[in-house]
Amino acid sequence: MEKQVLFTIFGATGDLASRKLYPSLFRLFKRGELAEHFAVIGTARRPWSDAHYREVVLDSIADLANDKRQAEHFASHFYYQSHDVADAEHYITLKNLGEKLSSQYQTLGNQVFFLAMAPQFFGTIAQHLKSEEILTGKGFERIVIEKPFGESLETATELNDALSQVFDESQIFRIDHYLGKEMIQSVSAVRFANPIFEAVWNHQFIDNIQITFAESIGVEDRGGYYDRSGALKDMIQNHVLQVLSLLAMEKPETYDEASILEEKVKALQAIRKYNPQEALENFVRGQYVSGEFDGQNFIAYRSEPNVAPDSRTETFVAGKFLIDNERWAGVPFYVRSGKRLTEKGTRINIVFKAGQNSLFGTNEQNVLTIYIQPTEGFSLTVNGKQAGAGFDIEPLRLAFRHDSEYLGNSPEAYETLFLDCLNGNGMNFSHWQEAKRAWELIDVIRQAWDSEKSDLPEYPARSMGPRAAFDLLERDGRSWSWVPDQWYRERGLLGTETEIK
Numbered sequence: 125m126e127k128q129v130l131f132t133i134f135g136a137t138g139d140l141a142s143r144k145l146y147p148s149l150f151r152l153f154k155r156g157e158l159a160e161h162f163a164v165i166g167t168a169r170r171p172w173s174d175a176h177y178r179e180v181v182l183d184s185i186a187d188l189a190n191d192k193r194q195a196e197h198f199a200s201h202f203y204y205q206s207h208d209v210a211d212a213e214h215y216i217t218l219k220n221l222g223e224k225l226s227s228q229y230q231t232l233g234n235q236v237f238f239l240a241m242a243p244q245f246f247g248t249i250a251q252h253l254k255s256e257e258i259l260t261g262k263g264f265e266r267i268v269i270e271k272p273f274g275e276s277l278e279t280a281t282e283l284n285d286a287l288s289q290v291f292d293e294s295q296i297f298r299i300d301h302y303l304g305k306e307m308i309q310s311v312s313a314v315r316f317a318n319p320i321f322e323a324v325w326n327h328q329f330i331d332n333i334q335i336t337f338a339e340s341i342g343v344e345d346r347g348g349y350y351d352r353s354g355a356l357k358d359m360i361q362n363h364v365l366q367v368l369s370l371l372a373m374e375k376p377e378t379y380d381e382a383s384i385l386e387e388k389v390k391a392l393q394a395i396r397k398y399n400p401q402e403a404l405e406n407f408v409r410g411q412y413v414s415g416e417f418d419g420q421n422f423i424a425y426r427s428e429p430n431v432a433p434d435s436r437t438e439t440f441v442a443g444k445f446l447i448d449n450e451r452w453a454g455v456p457f458y459v460r461s462g463k464r465l466t467e468k469g470t471r472i473n474i475v476f477k478a479g480q481n482s483l484f485g486t487n488e489q490n491v492l493t494i495y496i497q498p499t500e501g502f503s504l505t506v507n508g509k510q511a512g513a514g515f516d517i518e519p520l521r522l523a524f525r526h527d528s529e530y531l532g533n534s535p536e537a538y539e540t541l542f543l544d545c546l547n548g549n550g551m552n553f554s555h556w557q558e559a560k561r562a563w564e565l566i567d568v569i570r571q572a573w574d575s576e577k578s579d580l581p582e583y584p585a586r587s588m589g590p591r592a593a594f595d596l597l598e599r600d601g602r603s604w605s606w607v608p609d610q611w612y613r614e615r616g617l618l619g620t621e622t623e624i625k
């Protein structure tokens with residue numbers, strides 16, 4: 125059904141707005157979720173006119189628009205207001221415009237504020253929305269923000285305090301774009317729709333769980349942001365811990381936002397918080413140097429635009445989390461994430477305990493793999509008899525995979541998230557209790573690293589991280605299940621200089 129709503133986009137002239145937000149809103153328009161009763165106010169400092177703004181919006185949706193009149197009709201719902209978020213006067217103009225559009229488009233007082241700008245502005249914006257009475261309580265009022273949610277527990281708490289003086293938790297939608305619906309559904313479906321897995325989802329049967337978020341790209345044009353953040357804060361604090369909590373949580377009472385959140389938070393609380401020494405023992409980092417892959421050369425991280433030439437920012441993290449509860453006693457959760465790795469892929473490997481199989485003399489472990497990106501699906505490695513004479517056991521892979529269009533940081537993912545926000549469904553957004561616990565766990569690691577002055581381990585661009593990431597598992601008598609570099613090396617696409625020594 126058509127939604128009646130006024131959007132206000134702060135940071136309307138920026139990259140996020142044009143690459144993600146306008147195309148998502150247009151998709152919703154094409155689907156009929158937005159039709160006549162919506163309007164968008166775009167604001168930023170640049171002195172644009174409505175006409176220019178609409179041109180920008182039309183440009184950003186050019187690939188999606190096959191009907192010029194439809195695109196122009198969509199763009200006619202967009203209005204621009206030049207505005208410095210620090211200037212109280214400007215909120216009065218914004219309020220007047222909002223009231224006018226609300227009545228013109230009959231938006232019923234429903235408002236969504238999208239903060240497509242740096243987090244240091246969030247508190248100021250929220251306070252002005254309240255003090256200048258842009259928030260009226262007439263319809264639903266929601267605020268959508270992108271990561272990063274703070275840079276430490278302290279800054280995240282300050283940010284949350286500022287937002288929660290104005291908005292309830294149920295009105296705050298923190299985007300974690302990896303947490304699109306399909307991610308939660310893929311993991312939940314495998315776990316809870318299959319009694320054969322549910323029965324063995326514990327320390328008695330599972331030896332270890334591995335979560336990999338691998339990117340083959342480097343920092344692209346976001347070197348400035350990334351160099352201040354690094355892989356630990358950019359990926360582990362949010363996306364990786366979200367997936368870990370979905371895997372580790374107890375079965376929720378019902379499949380809804382509140383029950384799932386409750387169980388995820390319990391799982392996060394049960395993750396062992398390391399002391400600094402334990403953090404150094406259980407987490408390793410690395411930075412990519414130049415490398416070659418399939419005849420192509422890749423530059424070192426320190427040579428990327430907007431990255432300090434002596435940067436100590438990690439572009440790779442691997443680590444081991446332990447969960448202190450009955451279900452997971454003694455089961456390590458190994459995680460890794462990095463840029464310029466061999467292959468792009470988000471996947472989870474659940475490695476089952478090896479049976480003491482004296483009958484056939486084999487010790488192969490069953491592995492359940494959940495693929496999240498770029499393909500979606502799962503596979504199960506089971507032991508079977510090798511074809512032919514004799515009786516040799518070999519691992520066989522039962523697999524189901526299909527392309528995943530709707531995942532990740534894509535306009536499609538934003539479209540889903542927008543719609544969830546309009547429907548008031550926060551299931552696919554992260555909540556303060558989760559963010560808070562994640563920062564508690566991550567701060568210790570960050571601080572331990574910051575006080576360590578030894579050289580940062582290196583890895584060649586387009587390999588699977590530094591030697592230390594492999595040692596981490598080997599010292600426990602284990603290894604990574606997913607080793608794409610091996611696959612490429614066997615096919616001559618990866619030089620032996622990238623071999624992990």
Ligand SMILES: NC(=O)c1ccc[n+]([C@@H]2O[C@H](COP(=O)([O-])OP(=O)(O)OC[C@H]3O[C@@H](n4cnc5c(N)ncnc54)[C@H](OP(=O)(O)O)[C@@H]3O)[C@@H](O)[C@H]2O)c1
Nearest residue numbers: 135136137138139140168169170208209240241242243270
């Ligand atoms: N781009 C992405 O794909 C992406 C992905 C994940 C997260 N994010 C996050 O999303 C946020 C926005 O990212 P972005 O890439 O779109 O940044 P950006 O291109 O630098 O855009 C920033 C926006 O803020 C506006 N702005 C800056 N200072 C202002 C002020 N004092 N008053 C009013 N407007 C002001 C800028 O417009 P004027 O200069 O015209 O004022 C611009 O529209 C950041 O927090 C980023 O970390 C972005």
